[in-house]
Amino acid sequence: VRRSREEAARTRRSAVKAASRLFRQRGIEAVGVDEVMAKLGMTAGGFYRHFLNKEALAAEACAEAFAESGLLQARSARALLRRYLSEEHRDAAAFGCPLPALTSDMARQPDAVRRAFTRGVRASAARVAQLAPGGNSLALLAGIVGALALARAVKDQELSAAILRGSRRFWMKELGRGRVRL
């Protein structure tokens, strides 16, 4: 059942995109190769025509997640905060920022995956520094990543919303004070 080179290339790209979303939604270890391939209407066997193993897919999926990420494309610090710390972002992890979604998976991942993730952290920190120059970009980045991660982890709508709201207000005020400019 050979396919044309173009079709094969499309299969590969689709696998990376599907994996990137599934991994963000449920974690890398919780998603099987079968499930990723099933998303493309294919069986797991063909996977190994495209990737050395699951680890290689995870590394590419990680890079892809940062490329899709809204954080790197944000126009202003205020817009970033509003969107990042929203309930929509909290409830759509599959299409959201990989930082809150994958951070705790990273400690247990092989080096290739961790390196891809680390590049994404550096790029995100640089983008935040651009949007809010003069401020403490690493503290801001850590603050919003932690807030989203906690808001997702907690089983209490009230508390979850309070975490997002509290962090949004705090960092908006910081921007207003000019210590972290927009």
Added chain:
Amino acid sequence: VRRSREEAARTRRSAVKAASRLFRQRGIEAVGVDEVMAKLGMTAGGFYRHFLNKEALAAEACAEAFAESGLLQARSARALLRRYLSEEHRDAAAFGCPLPALTSDMARQPDAVRRAFTRGVRASAARVAQLAPGGNSLALLAGIVGALALARAVKDQELSAAILRGSRRFWMKELGRGRVRL
């Protein structure tokens, strides 16, 4: 090979403590029941004399982790920041705060575990609010949790240290400004 009631109770407590540490270090799903029992010098079969299943252990281990946690016992906001955002804490997840260690596992955990975790988040937020009244305790909590989680995830000593240092400085200054008092 029956044991006395006291010995049995000790076994149970040891299992919870061991699990709490192993889970914080490597994540709940990455640690098997066998491994927890092996820490006590026992085999996995006996586990089910004490717990309904792994889920029940995870819920208790989670509560135990918060009970051991330095965050709830901190004396002052400054002392908390200094210890929490240290390289020692980063490198000793097994004995550290469960928030950065378990937050991303939570999304995939059964409700009983998530509830135990949520109680811990509430208690932690309350403690931070006590230590830094008038400030935005949820933003502070999210900020330090996110910083530690990122510092652990990143494969780059330099960047990891910068995340801790940057966040420590930022929040110390916030305390100094009195917007988050000590």
Added chain:
DNA sequence: TGTACATCAGTGAACGCGCGTTCACTGATGTAC
């Protein structure tokens, strides 16, 4: 206080299941002439 029996903490082997990976096979695509 001693004896007979019931209980039950822990053992070790087994079971079932899911998952990553391999492999013989198929048949359409690509290539050489």
Added chain:
DNA sequence: TGTACATCAGTGAACGCGCGTTCACTGATGTAC
């Protein structure tokens, strides 16, 4: 441009492994008399 052959994307079954859980069994502890 057409034909013959080689290549290789994808299939589907199988393998090996780890892990959660079960279970018959052991022998010390607990209890009833």
